[in-house]
Amino acid sequence: MSNxxxxxxxxxxxxxxxxRKIMYRVVYAMIPAxxxxxxxxxxxxxxxTLIAVAACIAFEYLIQKYLMKINPSVTDGSALVTGILLAFxxxxxxxxxxxxxxxxxAIGIGxxxxxxxxxxxxxxxxxxxxxxxxxxPVQMTSWPVTRQSDVDAVxxxxxxxxIKEGLTNGTPVSQLLPDLPxxxxxxxxxxxxxxxEISVLLLIVGGLYMLFKKVITWHIPxxxxxxxxxxxxxxxxxxxxxxxxxxxxxxxxxxxLGAIFMATDMVxxxxxPKGQIIYGVGIxxxxxxxxxxxxxxxxxxxxxxxxxxxxxxxxTYVKPKRFGGK
Amino acid sequence: xxKTFKKGGVHPPENKLSSGKPIEVLPPPAxxxxxxxxxxxxxxxxxxxxxxxxxxxxxxxxxSSFVSTNIHSSVSGKVKKVDFQADSSGYPKQGVFIDxxxxxxxxxxxxxxxxxxxxxxxxxxxxxKIQDAGIVGLGGATFPTHVKLVPPKGMKADVLxxxxxxxxxxxxxxxxxxxxxxEEILVGTQLLMKALNVEKAVIGIENNKPDxxxxxxxxxxxxxxxxxxxxKVKYPQGGxxxxxxxxxxxxxxxxxxxxxxxxxxxxxxxxFAVYEGIQKNKPLFERVVTITGKAVSSPxxxxxxxxxxxxxxxxAAGGLPENSGKVISGGPMxxxxxxxxDVPVTKGTSGILLMEKEQSKRKEYIACIRCSRxxxxxxxxxxxxxxxxxxxKQIFDQSEDAKIMDCIECGSCSxxxxxxxxxxxxxxxxxxxxxxxxRSRKK
Ligand code: SF4
Ligand code: SF4
Numbered sequence: 001m002s003n004x005x006x007x008x009x010x011x012x013x014x015x016x017x018x019x020r021k022i023m024y025r026v027v028y029a030m031i032p033a034x035x036x037x038x039x040x041x042x043x044x045x046x047x048x049t050l051i052a053v054a055a056c057i058a059f060e061y062l063i064q065k066y067l068m069k070i071n072p073s074v075t076d077g078s079a080l081v082t083g084i085l086l087a088f089x090x091x092x093x094x095x096x097x098x099x100x101x102x103x104x105x106a107i108g109i110g111x112x113x114x115x116x117x118x119x120x121x122x123x124x125x126x127x128x129x130x131x132x133x134x135x136x137p138v139q140m141t142s143w144p145v146t147r148q149s150d151v152d153a154v155x156x157x158x159x160x161x162x163i164k165e166g167l168t169n170g171t172p173v174s175q176l177l178p179d180l181p182x183x184x185x186x187x188x189x190x191x192x193x194x195x196x197e198i199s200v201l202l203l204i205v206g207g208l209y210m211l212f213k214k215v216i217t218w219h220i221p222x223x224x225x226x227x228x229x230x231x232x233x234x235x236x237x238x239x240x241x242x243x244x245x246x247x248x249x250x251x252x253x254x255x256x257l258g259a260i261f262m263a264t265d266m267v268x269x270x271x272x273p274k275g276q277i278i279y280g281v282g283i284x285x286x287x288x289x290x291x292x293x294x295x296x297x298x299x300x301x302x303x304x305x306x307x308x309x310x311x312x313x314x315x316t317y318v319k320p321k322r323f324g325g326k
Numbered sequence: 327x328x329k330t331f332k333k334g335g336v337h338p339p340e341n342k343l344s345s346g347k348p349i350e351v352l353p354p355p356a357x358x359x360x361x362x363x364x365x366x367x368x369x370x371x372x373x374x375x376x377x378x379x380x381x382x383x384x385x386x387x388x389x390s391s392f393v394s395t396n397i398h399s400s401v402s403g404k405v406k407k408v409d410f411q412a413d414s415s416g417y418p419k420q421g422v423f424i425d426x427x428x429x430x431x432x433x434x435x436x437x438x439x440x441x442x443x444x445x446x447x448x449x450x451x452x453x454x455k456i457q458d459a460g461i462v463g464l465g466g467a468t469f470p471t472h473v474k475l476v477p478p479k480g481m482k483a484d485v486l487x488x489x490x491x492x493x494x495x496x497x498x499x500x501x502x503x504x505x506x507x508x509e510e511i512l513v514g515t516q517l518l519m520k521a522l523n524v525e526k527a528v529i530g531i532e533n534n535k536p537d538x539x540x541x542x543x544x545x546x547x548x549x550x551x552x553x554x555x556x557x558k559v560k561y562p563q564g565g566x567x568x569x570x571x572x573x574x575x576x577x578x579x580x581x582x583x584x585x586x587x588x589x590x591x592x593x594x595x596x597x598f599a600v601y602e603g604i605q606k607n608k609p610l611f612e613r614v615v616t617i618t619g620k621a622v623s624s625p626x627x628x629x630x631x632x633x634x635x636x637x638x639x640x641x642a643a644g645g646l647p648e649n650s651g652k653v654i655s656g657g658p659m660x661x662x663x664x665x666x667x668d669v670p671v672t673k674g675t676s677g678i679l680l681m682e683k684e685q686s687k688r689k690e691y692i693a694c695i696r697c698s699r700x701x702x703x704x705x706x707x708x709x710x711x712x713x714x715x716x717x718x719k720q721i722f723d724q725s726e727d728a729k730i731m732d733c734i735e736c737g738s739c740s741x742x743x744x745x746x747x748x749x750x751x752x753x754x755x756x757x758x759x760x761x762x763x764x765r766s767r768k769k
Contacts, residue, residue, distance in 0.1 A: 006652045006686040007416070007665045009751055011737030013338055013495070013658040013685070019695050019744045076692065118693035118745075271698040271709065315712075322707040322729055323333055323567065324580040 019117075022266075023077030025213045029206035030084050030261065036189055036199040041092035041144055045195050051096050053083030055103035063112050078117050082106050085125035088196025088257060089301070090132065093144035098136055105131035122308045123265045126301050133301070143192040158193045159186065160253040163244050164297035172241040186251035197254035207260035216264040219273050223280025224259040224287070225250060231288045249291060258283075258300035268308040275311075275318035282307045328533055330558035331568040334705040336738045337560055338495050338659065340534055344618050344625035345498040349506055351629045352642055354401045354426050358633030360386065361413050361421035364672040365462040366469045367393035372422060378405045383432040383609050386422050389457070395470045396460040397422075400611035400631035402430040414655040414662045414669050421670075424633070434607045441509050442605040445517060452521040452604060459603030460610045460673075464595030465489055465500075465564060466656055468674035471596055475521045477585045484588040486519050486527040487573055488597055490542070491557065491564040493532060494657025497677040499614040500594050502627045504531070504538040507598050512542070512549045514597035517604055519551060522590055529554045529594070530573050532563060561659060562736040566591045568705055580732050595676075615639060615671055619680030621647035630671050637667035639678050651686030654679040659737045691746040700739035700749055706732050710739035710749040717756035722763060725756045731764070733757060 037045040060079040064072040086106050090099065106128030114120040133140045143158055157165075159180050166176040181191045189199030197203075210216045232246035249255065263269060263283055270279050283303045290299030363369035370387035374380060380399040387397035403426040410418040431437065447455070457472035477483055488511070492500040504511060515527050529546070531539045533556050543554045557563055557572050567578045569591055576587040584591055592600075595613065602608040611632050618625040623644030630639060636653065640646050646667075654661040655675055700710035708729055716725040730753060739749040 005650070005663070005665060007663040008652075008688060009663075009748075009754065010656075010661055010735075011659045011741045011750065012652065012654055012661065012663065012679075012681060013741060014689070014746065015336070015338070015742050015744075017742070017744045018746070019692060019697075022695070022697065022744055073692065078695075116693065118695050266695050266697045269696075271696065271701050271711070319728075320701055320704075320707040320709065321333075322580060322732065323571075323705060324577045324582065324732070325707070325729070 020075065020077045022215055023081050025210060025215045026081050026261070027077070027084065029209045029215070030088070030196065032202040032205050033088070033196050033199050033257075034084070036202050037092065037195045040189060040198060041195065044144065045092045047096075048090060048092055048094060048099055048195060049084060049087040051099045052087035052103055053080055055100045056080070056083035056086065056107050059104050059107040060112070063108060064116070068112065073117060076117060079107060082111070082124045082128075085196075085261060086128045088261070089125060089129040089194050089254070090140065091143050092195045093142060094139055098132060098139055101135070102128040102132045118267055120267055121312070122305055123262055123268045126262055126305055126308075129301055130305060158252065158297065159191055159248055160291065160297040163248065164291075167242065173244055174241065176244075180248065183247060183251070186248070191252065193252065194254055194257070197257040200251050200256045203256040203260050207256075210260075210264075216260075217273065217276070219276035220264050220269060220280045221259040223277045224263060224284045225255070227281045227284025228255060228288050231285065235292060243292065249288065253291070253298040254300055255287070258287075258304055262301070263304045263307070268311055270311050270314040270318065272315075272318050272320050275314040278314055278318065279307050279311065282310065328556055328558035329572050330560050331563060331571040331705060333707055334703045334738060335560040335562065335568075336703050336741055338741060340559070341495045341620070342498050342501070342534070343496065343620070343622075344616050344627055345501055345535075347498070347502070347626050349502050349614055349627045349629055352631070352634065352639065354429055354631050355634045355638045357406070357423065357425050358401050358631065359411050359421050359423050359635070359668075359670045360397060360400060360633035361419045361670065361672060362387040362397050363419055364397065364468060364632070364674060365395050366467065367391070367395070367473075369420065370394055370397045372408045372420070374405050374408070374422060376405055376407050379403070380405060380424060381430050381432045383435050383611060385609075389460075393470060393473055395462055395472075396458060396609070398460055398609040398611045399424060400633050401426045403427040412666060412669060413672065414664050414675070416665055421633075436606040436608070441513070443509070443513055445520075445604065447520070447604070449521045449523055452517050455604050456521070456600055459599070459608070461596065461599045461603055462610070462673050463593055464599060464613060464673065464676070465593035466660070466674050466676055468672075471592065471600070474590055474592070475518070477590075481585045482588065483522045483524050483585060483590045484526065485574065485590075486515065486522055486524050487569055487589055487591045488515050488527060488529040488594055489564055489569055489591055490529050490531040490535075490538065490594040491569060492535070493559075493561045493564040494659055494661070494676070496618045496679050497616045497657045498618070499616045499627055499676050501535050501538055503598055503614055504535070504542060504594055508541050508545050510601040511594050511597045512546055512552060513605065514599070514601035515552055516549060517600050518592055518597060525551050527552045528573050530557050530563075530569050531555070532557050532559045534559045562705060562734065562738065565705065565734050565736060567734065580729060610673060613671070613673060613675070615675055616677035617643040618677060619647070619650075619682075621649060621682050622680055623647070632672055633670045635667065636664065636669050636671070636678055639671065640667065640680070647680060647682070649683045650680050651683035652681040654681065659741065660735065688748070689746045691748060694745055694747060697744060699742045699744065703738040703742045705736060705738065706734060708733055710753060711747070713756060714747060714749045714752040717752040717759075720759075722756065722759050726760045726763070730756050730760055
């Protein structure tokens with residue numbers, strides 16, 4: 001009988017949005033920053049990104065098909081996002097096999113060991129990054145020359161690296177300043193750093209696109225940026241020779257990449273606006289604590305992973321305000 | 327800024343294909359099936375039997391308790407049988423089958439078009455006449471109107487809200503009624519105000535019906551205490567709690583009735599039925615039904631006798647399109663898909679929507695990506711993703727704590743979920759279970 005009617009419960013219409021479309025919007029939002037890094041670091045940046053993407057997709061497919069024996073879900077676009085984000089978090093000159101290992105850690109440990117998309121507690125790309133940072137600390141901090149570096153330089157340091165080293169050795173801030181990039185260079189991305197973190201301006205453009213497309217809301221990025229800025233400003237105001245201007249904290253060290261693209265990962269961040277602000281402030285406080293008092297110059301990756309771990313707790317205790325509730 | 331409810335909501339494509347189509351009268355069909363339970367509450371008791379002749383407007387089933395209502399014949403002819411047939415719920419329901427002969431109305435009904443504004447009745451008399459006329463909420467909830475007009479002890483209404491929101495996509499029956507029966511609705515509103523003993527009534531209309539807003543604003547000037555407010559287009563604004571919140575800013579407490587915040591809500595269709603029931607002595611046996619759909623050749627608004635089979639309406643709108651895959655009684659967000667075209671129009675049928683095959687099937691669903699959209703669109707502030715998981719795992723004490731019983735089943739969550747998760751299906755299941763648990767606890 002071809003004229004059988006479908007009977008199903010309401011609603012009978014759907015918004016037509018899909019998880020895949022959302023993932024692709026994240027990808028589009030990352031393209032400007034990616035192009036910029038190709039401009040700054042050359043074709044190496046593209047090489048690293050393509051390897052990371054291919055490896056993430058391949059590992060997801062292979063593990064799901066042969067180990068988990070389920071239908072591979074690579075078409076949902078999430079492995080693509082993880083691949084690009086992982087590439088954004090490594091130096092552009094990193095050897096190919098390290099990226100492949102990072103991709104395996106991201107997809108295998110970070111995502112599939114928890115059950116796959118939606119079940120992971122941590123941001124998979126960050127799991128990959130931190131895995132690499134611990135396993136290959138040298139390669140992960142060998143920053144390639146940018147087109148602005150001195151011709152005979154082999155590697156260039158990141159601004160936060162220079163600051164950390166200088167302050168640890170007791171150099172006052174005023175003597176470090178000549179070595180640091182100008183604010184305009186930091187905004188644009190004329191500086192050393194991980195592949196995707198350098199152009200603050202283009203990361204913000206991507207973030208605004210995601211805001212506009214309702215992929216993210218403002219709560220997480222703004223609360224991270226504001227809390228880092230305020231705390232950095234307090235220390236700077238109290239002892240300007242021992243602490244740098246907050247601008248350096250905001251514009252370098254992957255803060256924008258972390259705040260806009262990594263911390264906002266839907267799966268591993270809280271569900272309610274209030275919960276998102278708690279989470280964002282948590283990330284901000286931990287990041288700046290690591291930067292000012294810890295061993296690492298950057299710190300936002302660790303901060304996000306730590307707050308990822310708190311997300312289930314936040315979701316349990318921070319409930320939306322119920323209509324008609326007390 | 328236009329007013330609207332403050333929490334959640336979605337904006338599905340409006341698709342009001344038939345909004346420009348004046349109401350046409352659909353002649354009585356050859357036979358009708360009139361269910362005795364067309365309202366929330368106890369089914370009415372049939373008072374006719376096989377072989378009886380009936381007239382239009384005659385009582386054929388009597389209200390069996392306070393929360394129940396009379397059922398009147400919508401046609402004249404001979405009772406064929408009193409038997410069971412499926413209604414839009416899909417369950418067999420008792421009802422009266424009548425073979426139509428002619429169109430003979432009971433004498434009491436004033437069939438003239440003349441507008442009758444004046445009335446002398448007391449509040450109690452109005453309530454009694456509404457009860458006799460079998461009037462229920464015509465927005466789809468079909469709660470007997472007279473019950474709403476008698477607030478529980480110690481509670482008092484201070485404002486009557488007339489619901490002209492029609493937030494469901496596609497449906498236009500209320501819109502047409504507001505344009506064509508403007509003054510009748512206003513008189514009906516005054517009758518309801520008198521019955522409730524309130525000084526103030528507000529008619530809420532969404533801003534996608536500017537003609538209705540303008541007309542009612544204009545005409546309401548001569549009616550004491552009635553005002554019109556334009557609302558931002560947002561679903562589910564037609565829900566009682568959302569409308570009250572949008573117009574008055576008040577929040578009906580969790581588990582409470584609108585009267586708890588001093589409000590009573592009636593649909594514009596109900597106000598019109600009240601006018602007809604009281605000023606024209608005409609019981610509720612016909613209503614305006616939108617028959618629509620993207621493939622329907624002439625989407626229309628028809629004045630239909632209760633009991634008319636769905637198939638007759640579809641014929642009147644140009645027949646069933648080739649590629650129809652689903653027939654919905656009501657709107658696309660909250661309507662019910664019906665399995666057979668024999669399902670009759672009842673007092674609560676606001677529309678018949680025909681969906682094309684491609685749109686009729688649901689897409690496969692995938693894992694929740696915790697995007698929190700379901701949370702942000704829920705007008706009640708629930709966590710649909712969590713409620714679905716709790717239903718899946720059958721952890722009902724937690725769903726009760728998470729206020730599952732407050733869900734108004736608006737479907738905004740399922741509509742929005744990018745992973746196509748059937749959130750509301752699972753929430754309904756959970757509500758059923760939690761309801762059982764609560765009832766057994768009370769015993
Ligand atoms: S949980 Fe209920 S009230 Fe909330 S959006 Fe879903 S159906 Fe509507
Ligand atoms: S909308 Fe769907 S995918 Fe998003 S949180 Fe809710 S259930 Fe999960």
